[in-house]
Amino acid sequence: MPGNPAVPIAGNRFCIVGGASLVGSATAAELLDHGAAEVVLFDNFAFGSDAAIAHLRDHPRLRLVRGDVMRMADLLRATEGMAGVLQLAAYMTLSMDRDPWSGLDVNIRGVQNALEACRASKVAKVVFASSNATYGYGPGVAGELVESTPFHSQGAPPAAILYGATKIIGEQLCRDAHRKWGQDYVVLRYSTVYGERQHYRAANALYIIETLEKVRRGESPEVFGDGSETKHFVYVGDLARANRMAFESAATDVAVNTSGPAPMTTLQLVEMVTELAGGGPAPRFVGNAPGKVRLTSGGAFRIAHEAAFAAIGWKPEVDMKEGLRRLIAWRDSNEGKAA
Template sequence: MEATTPAISVAGGRFLIVGGASLVGSTTADLLLERGAAEVMVLDNFAFGSPAVVAHLERNPRARLVRGDVMRLPQLLAASEGMDGVLHLAAAMSISMDADPWTGLDVNIRGVQNVIEACRANRVRKLVFASSNAVYGYGPGVAGDLVEATPFHSLGAPSGAVIYGASKIIGEQLCRDAHRRHGQDYVVLRYSTVYGERQHYRAANALYIIETLDRVRQGLRPRVVGDGSETKHFLYVGDAARANLAAFAAAATDVAVNVSGPAPVTTLELVRMVTRLAGSDLAPEHVEPPAGRVRLTSGGAFRIDHSAAEKAIGWRPEVAMEEGLARLIRWRDEQTGQDGAQDAGLDAGRGGA
């Protein structure tokens, strides 16, 4: 591979978003087009993503929607030809990993390798890979400041969640190996739980937000699992999209950084915040974990440090949790008419960012 600068100008650039019919993918596509990208191609097989969230892109002459699958290398080779940057979002998340780990491992490991091979073969200048703070694991060992060197913890965590986190670690290492062997430039972004407009029902922690809103809109008391003291860390989707663009534009390569929201929140704080922003004073009820569902236990208080992202790609979060939730609720109410009815496009799959 020829030596080139890892920095890519968004304006005038050509970008492929793999798994782009998703919360993060659709928002990133919008931002790339707003910032002057010459072409944005969204590739998705729509098994996890929803056509509804990218339907508006069909009206933009600089956007292309392509049906394709990360398990089909020829499709990735065709889609990535001539692209400056590739954003890889397609993934099975913890809920779908718990339901079908074999398929999840195929998508999260073989799928990543296929995307890397397509980038290498077509001399794509930079790959941005969406990883997760799941690489730090779950349970009592997850506490304090989580930085990029924090090890993986799995004691007592649900097997589906552990398999998901381990698959993201392997995906990161495949990127690292491609850089070592072939000089393929990349940046790994370890997302916190992403929320915002176009919210779906597929991320285990994000369910606290959307299910609370659904119950409140139906006049039911919101539910808090346990005592509500567990820490969660969320990232507004607009901030996630900015991080993706910053990773392309920065000179950084061969690096993995946390991309997290401004501050952590407890489950009880989150449920109360959603309830209040929805205009309700219903008191939450504390319940036991529902049987048969993946529940991600963080253990004690923790904070996901994003200072390395500011140094490497010049990014920091801008949207506070309360503001992001207010935007989500406004959007949700527009979709449902405030009657709690689910829009057909909100839950069309089981995974993806």
């Protein structure tokens, strides 16, 4: 598929696989705002929800296609005539913990199916949603995490390692497609995504919602360990912009981090949520609940996003306090209460 890897948004058609989601709905709005001729949201609604896309349903250039990444015929219909495909559909860690076999199917065979459909439909460019889970979890994850940082698995929950491993495999399937038939692609390694229309599928993002709800009930929010554990978040609007810029850029055959402006500790996060919620009880320091999947990061680390700026011109713009303020305002809105 020779030619310029850049795919302009205006006038082109795009398919978002796993589109009825937090990132999918935000990216659809971003592409429509920049003149996309059509955006197709492809989803089987196993994890996606009508609430996530309710604000877009009446848009004249948006089309919803119910389908499954495990059915090639569904993907072929959805990708026909598309200039770009954003591959989001995946089991995340909490879902992988409940049903690892289905998670492996969707996160590996589902990605391969999507890539094969893109080849058949002559899609110009694929953007693959990977994760900072490709670096693993535990004590080995420390310091500056750059795109060449190796995978660490010691001491982490099996579901988290299975999830990270499937993202590594998905990236390599993209590389293989580029090598074998010239499929242009960009891999974006998302940090934990948060923002309006927040879902309940990501362990670290769920922690934000759980903390907010405890504070609102007048209960002490829980802080695990001594609160010094590092967490990395990226605001969903920034990530939607990264997805758009990945299509528009001349970059191909690359994988880059898309992280928020700065890391923060668990204690800082809880204190910030409490402050933005209008105050509440002091946090309670607790140990780990038996059997509960929780992603421990190990030592202090920073997920570097400078390579994303070099490759696609992107850097995060929304800091954590502003992003949390927007999330809480949405939760307090009529739409947020109904979600």
